Amino acid sequence: MAEQVLKAGKALDLKYQPGFNIVTFACLVMLYAPIAVLVFFSFNANRSVTLWTEFSLDWYASALANENIRGAAWVSLEVALFATVCSTMIATAAALATTRTRPFSGITAAYMTINLPLMVPEIVTGIATLAFFALMGNVLGFTFGEANLMIAHTVFCIPFAYLPIRARLENMDLTLEQAAADLYATPWRIFRRVTLPLLMPGIIAGAMLAFIVSLDDLIITILVARPGQTTLPIFILGQIRRGVTPEVNAVSTILLGVSVLFVTLFFLIRRHDKGRG
Amino acid sequence: MKSLLKTCVAVAALTWGAGQAWAAGELHIYNWGNYTNPELIEKFEKAYDIKVTLDGYDSNETMLAKVKPGGSGYDIVVPGDYMIAIMIKEGLLLESKPNEMENFENVDPLWTDVYWDPGRNYSVPWQWGTTSFTVNTEAYDGDIDTLAILFDPPEALDGRINMLEDMNDVLNAGLRYLNYPRCNDNKEQLRDLAELLTNAKPHWRTMSYGTIEKLTSGDVDVSQNWNGASMRARLQVPSLKYAYPKEGFTGWMDNVAILADAPNPDNAKLFLNFIMDPENAALISNFARYANGIKGSEEFMDPEMLDAPEIIMPAGAPAPDFVPPCDEDVVAFYNKIWTNLKK
Secondary structure, three states, X not given: OHHHHHHHHHHXXXXXXXXXXXXXXXXXXXXXXXXXXXXXXXOEOOOOOOOOOOEOOHHHHHHHHOHHHHHHHHHHHHXXXXXXXXXXXXXXXHHHHHHOOOOOOOHHHHXXXXXXXXXXXXXXXXXXXXXXXXXXXXXXXXXXXXXXXXXXXXXXXXXXXXXXXXXXXXXXXXXXXXXXXXXOOOHHHHHHHHHHHHHHHHHXXXXXXHHHHHHHOOHHHHHHOOOOOOOHHHHHHHHHOOOOOXXXXXXXXXXXXXXXXXXXXXXXXXXXXXXXX | OHHHHHHHHHHHHHHHHHHHOOOOOEEEEEEEOOOOOHHHHHHHHHHHOOEEEEEEEOOHHHHHHHHOOOOOOOOEEOOEHHHHHHHHHOOOEOOOOHHXXXXXXXXXXXXXXXXXXXXXXXXXXXXXXEEEEEEEOOOOXXXXXXXXXHHOOOHHHOOOEEEOOOHHHHHHHHHHHOOOOOOOOOHHHHHHHHXXXXXXXXXXXXXXXXXXXXXXXXXXXXXXXXXXXXXXXXXXXXXXXXXXOOOOOEEEEEEEEEEOOOOOHHHHHHHXXXXXXXXXXXXXXXXXXXXXXXXXXXXXXXHHHHOOOOOOOOOOOOOOEOOOOOOHHHHHHHHHHXXXXXX
């Protein structure tokens, strides 16, 4: 009997479906082969991004020495850091308000509003934001200037930060917080000493997601950016029409390295936490 | 949550304040990406003690979308010919009267009375070029000066062709091959055009803007191309030759203009006058490899540009065809043909 159940379980398990290995392999190749090609040609001595000659690190040197690339990278990081900090704070507050309160009328509406940027096509958000800032400038004569871009990024990063935080909150054992309350801890103390430490992995995951999404964004950025605010994606797009050099591959590889580093760090922190728990 | 928002806004306001503190002499340029010689900018900054910021766009349409609502913060844009016409019509450009500026006498008379800005009240030439195609003469050594290479290719080039992923460039080439007028709303002629393109498509390998990479890597042997890009590709692969098809080819010019809501119009006017100086115009060309339309700039140009067959047109070649923006209904037809072709 037990064996039968085990067999039935095996038959239903996705991993044992026919063709699973092939589909998995095809997906992995489609996902990572282009990235491998991109990294490969960043080490090309030739000017071409398609024709291999010999190994060289020249493009890394020239990318790092290129003032425009450095400037664009700096703008990207500045905006991404600001957007990450602000959107994660707002998302944490929003996640607490939608999970740690008694269900209030309009909670679905609130939930929808928070996640709206995920569902609205980016070009719509971009044009709307551009028009909004322009209107504010024309009618009220008021502008945030270069902070326009940071505010826009904060807004569309919120749902990305919100989702992992909310997921973590929903899975957290409520009895711990109740126990703390039973022991006469004030709400603030419960939050500081119980909720927040337990929530930290969710917050870190949300912040990283927000950071990557902000770093990556092109459409909203291109419309909202002020003079001098060329981010890396805008810079790279501008190169395409006039011929891409492996310099762009080198920059992309460095960006990829940063992303991998972030994900690895996150993974290690989590494993360390789990091991301790 | 409210106080968090407040903090965010406060930080934002501070950042904004810090940005404003720099404003002494400023100029904000919005040009095509990788199109502006950094030496030119440095020279201008030193000459007038003006801090220049430079951002890039990838198409006329991106630029238009961004500056149209107003308050973009840019002073100078560099639209293509037809886009200048559109922007003047929509009141987006400042009537800066370059024709009254000191260096205007250097502008080649060929470029002073153009359809997109008659008499040059709004814009000055940046660079101009042609859009035709490049052939690898090692793959095919017959006559390349005909659009048949693209639409009815010889066997050696069958399936070895890249077209630009650009509606106007592809459709206008087809209209020229059929000897039909541009901006065409004749339904029968458009049907012929659609048929020509559909029949030619199986002979094409790709549609892409990455012409230099495609040609130099040997991915294709023919590519629709801009003359400056063709020259840069030839410096890597000497057997690449730029064609001047007898049926005609597109001419284009990018022009420097000041936005109607430019924050620094006076500095922008200085820049317009500055680039009409032959020595500075040569800096522009030496970087991006296109001609500039300023008399006397040849003297300061790299020698390899002066005898480049891509830049200097042969005597027998037809005059480049500058195509004005078409009416809305024509554009609607074009869009239909293009969408069908790309399916």
